Amino acid sequence: xxxxxxxxxxxxxxxxxxxxxxxxxxxxxxxxxxxxxxxxxxxxxxxxxxxxxxxxxxxxxxxxxxxxxxxxxxxxxxxxxxxxxxxxxxxxxxxxxxxxxxxxxxxxxxxxxxxxxxxxxxxxxxxxxxxxxxxxxxxxxxxxxxxxxxxxxxxxxxxxxxxxxxxxxxxxxxxxxxxxxxxxxxxxxxxxxxxxxxxxxxxxxxxxxxxxxxxxxxxxxxxxxxxxxxxxxxxxxxxxxxxxxxxxxxxxxxxxxxxxxxxxx
Amino acid sequence: xxxxxxxxxxxxxxxxxxxxxxxxxxxxxxxxxxxxxxxxxxxxxxxxxxxxxxxxxxxxxxxxxxxxxxxxxxxxxxxxxxxxxxxxxxxxxxxxxxxxxxxxxxxxxxxxxxxxxxxxxxxxxxxxxxxxxxxxxxxxxxxxxxxxxxxxxxxxxxxxxxxxxxxxxxxxxxxxxxxxxxxxxxxxxxxxxxxxxxxxxxxxxxxxxxxxxxxxxxxxxxxxxxxxxxxxxxxxxxxxxxxxxxxxxxxxxxxxxxxxxxxxxxxxxxxxxxxxxxx
Numbered sequence: 384x385x386x387x388x389x390x391x392x393x394x395x396x397x398x399x400x401x402x403x404x405x406x407x408x409x410x411x412x413x414x415x416x417x418x419x420x421x422x423x424x425x426x427x428x429x430x431x432x433x434x435x436x437x438x439x440x441x442x443x444x445x446x447x448x449x450x451x452x453x454x455x456x457x458x459x460x461x462x463x464x465x466x467x468x469x470x471x472x473x474x475x476x477x478x479x480x481x482x483x484x485x486x487x488x489x490x491x492x493x494x495x496x497x498x499x500x501x502x503x504x505x506x507x508x509x510x511x512x513x514x515x516x517x518x519x520x521x522x523x524x525x526x527x528x529x530x531x532x533x534x535x536x537x538x539x540x541x542x543x544x545x546x547x548x549x550x551x552x553x554x555x556x557x558x559x560x561x562x563x564x565x566x567x568x569x570x571x572x573x574x575x576x577x578x579x580x581x582x583x584x585x586x587x588x589x590x591x592x593x594x595x596x597x598x599x600x601x602x603x604x605x606x607x608x609x610x611x612x613x614x615x616x617x618x619x620x621x622x623x624x625x626x627x628x629x630x631x632x633x634x635x636x637x638x639x640x641x642x643x644x645x646x647x648x
Numbered sequence: 649x650x651x652x653x654x655x656x657x658x659x660x661x662x663x664x665x666x667x668x669x670x671x672x673x674x675x676x677x678x679x680x681x682x683x684x685x686x687x688x689x690x691x692x693x694x695x696x697x698x699x700x701x702x703x704x705x706x707x708x709x710x711x712x713x714x715x716x717x718x719x720x721x722x723x724x725x726x727x728x729x730x731x732x733x734x735x736x737x738x739x740x741x742x743x744x745x746x747x748x749x750x751x752x753x754x755x756x757x758x759x760x761x762x763x764x765x766x767x768x769x770x771x772x773x774x775x776x777x778x779x780x781x782x783x784x785x786x787x788x789x790x791x792x793x794x795x796x797x798x799x800x801x802x803x804x805x806x807x808x809x810x811x812x813x814x815x816x817x818x819x820x821x822x823x824x825x826x827x828x829x830x831x832x833x834x835x836x837x838x839x840x841x842x843x844x845x846x847x848x849x850x851x852x853x854x855x856x857x858x859x860x861x862x863x864x865x866x867x868x869x870x871x872x873x874x875x876x877x878x879x880x881x882x883x884x885x886x887x888x889x890x891x892x893x894x895x896x897x898x899x900x901x902x903x904x905x906x907x908x909x910x911x912x913x914x915x916x917x918x919x920x921x922x923x924x925x926x927x
Contacts, residue, residue, distance in 0.1 A: 390694075393694075394691075394692070396691075397691045397692075403768060404906065404907075406907050414906055431805040431806075433803060433805060433869065435904055438803070438904070438917065438921075439916075439917060439920070469839075470838040470839045470869055471838070471839050471867050471868065471869050472805040472866070472867055472868060472869040473867070474805070474866065501913060501916050502905055502908075502913060505905075505908045505909035505910070505912050505913050506907065506908035506909065507905040507906065507907050507908030507909060507910055507913055508905060508906050508907055508908070509904065509905055510903070510904065510905055510906040512899075512903060512904075514805060514806070514896065516894075522892055523810050523811075523812075523813065523887055523892055524808055524810075524813065524885055524886070524887060524892040524893070524894045525808060525894060526785070526894050527806060527883075527894055527895075527896035528896065529896065529898075529899070533906045554689060554690060554691055555689060555690035555691075556688065556689055557684075557686050557687060557688050557689065557690070558688075559682075559684040559686070559688055559724075559771070559772050559773060559774065559788065560682060560684070560724075560774045560788065561682050561684070561724045561726060561774070589722075589723060589724055592722055619724070621684070621686065621724065629768065630689075630768050630769060632769065637784075637786075639782075639783070639784060640782075640783075642783050642784075642891075642892065642893075644784055644785050644786055644893075646786055646787045646788060647788065648688075648769075648788055
């Protein structure tokens with residue numbers, strides 16, 4: 384009995400009042416992930432836009448989305464409104480929208496204008512976690528990755544509020560993936576909280592558990608930062624991300640013989 | 649001011665059943681799985697263990713399991729079809745798992761063995777596919793048994809277009825029972841609700857369906873439903889020569905919302921669309 388209580392208390396240190404995602408106080412607010420955009424001569428970013436509200440109920444007037452773009456340090460640089468069409472797919476070229484005047488990476492969020500009645504009735508929030516795709520080096524195929532953080536909300540005044548929780552203690556996120564020596568990687572981290580986060584990325588040998596490298600990053604609220612892992616002869620490795628983010632789940636770009644594979648942890 | 653979601657004492661999920669990690673295989677492409685014996689965080693697992701690597705498949709109405717060895721604490725291993733014993737039957741869904749003790753060699757229900765599962769995030773493996781040119785695509789995932797009364801509703805905005813590009817859907821199902829059963833996957837166009845085709849699918853299988861023959865256009869939103877079986881839809885696009893590959897899976901409709909009664913919303917959405925889409 385006492386052992387069980389001690390176990391529960393040990394876990395509570397990591398969970399009590401430390402939510403992964405805070406709950407907005409208004410059921411009319413939409414939630415979006417913070418997606419990463421990449422825009423350069425080598426990178427194009429796309430997003431699959433679907434009129435999610437009209438999947439739930441008939442549309443009385445066209446729904447729209449507000450896309451908010453931030454640069455790598457989380458500063459809002461652009462907002463766009465787009466009308467949606469019911470039950471069709473709209474693939475939008477995000478890099479064409481943002482252009483190449485705001486750096487090569489940043490984040491964006493997609494907020495739906497209408498929240499279906501059933502969603503509010505169930506005390507839920509419509510969450511745009513949709514699908515981003517990247518085209519690298521004029522590849523004929525795009526590589527997809529879906530959002531997985533319910534990161535931000537937009538209030539009627541057009542203000543962004545970050546929903547990510549913060550950890551009291553530094554915690555480690557261990558990417559359950561083997562980084563191979565022959566490949567190059569770019570590890571992307573996004574900050575969905577309202578505080579600046581200092582993040583340490585460690586590469587650890589899977590052979591002898593030695594720390595091969597340790598890199599520190601700072602990510603502003605709403606911003607994104609990338610860490611490069613270049614090919615070497617040090618054998619397979621694992622990646623450990625230490626921070627006060629509740630779950631520092633990275634976006635991983637893997638380059639094997641210049642071909643891209645992208646996924647999130 | 650935001651309320652704190654999920655406050656209170658959220659417990660790590662001690663002693664819940666472990667997940668499975670399927671080795672995918674379709675067309676000329678080979679699947680692989682990277683299993684990791686290190687937890688995805690440093691705070692949910694007290695005592696790590698060396699773990700047994702199990703391979704499980706359904707054959708002749710039973711689940712058969714074999715041990716492939718032990719994965720020590722802190723290590724990772726990538727397993728492909730080439731690493732497997734020769735006596736595995738062809739055309740079965742191969743499932744890897746990590747457990748503290750070996751799974752029973754035969755069982756009438758999908759083996760469930762105690763495993764210290766994590767929650768933030770869930771314990772995953774890397775599930776990947778490679779073309780004959782060794783071009784890879786992967787995702788972090790796991791596979792748990794679906795209830796046999798489960799259903800599927802998914803919208804798939806992943807088809808890619810261009811010369812030589814091929815698109816397919818893998819409908820991945822796993823159930824407790826090893827007994828084979830068939831069902832029907834209905835394919836529609838969301839815009840006009842037209843039925844495009846009905847395709848037979850099986851349980852405990854990675855069912856591969858070529859999508860290019862259905863004539864979808866870039867702005868079409870395909871809808872896939874199954875009224876008697878649930879599964880994970882995985883979309884695959886590749887160039888004909890296998891020099892490029894893309895892989896992504898969709899989530900259940902409950903993922904369109906967060907907080908609150910998400911599963912009620914999923915029920916609602918399925919009911920809406922199952923009523924709208926008539927065979």
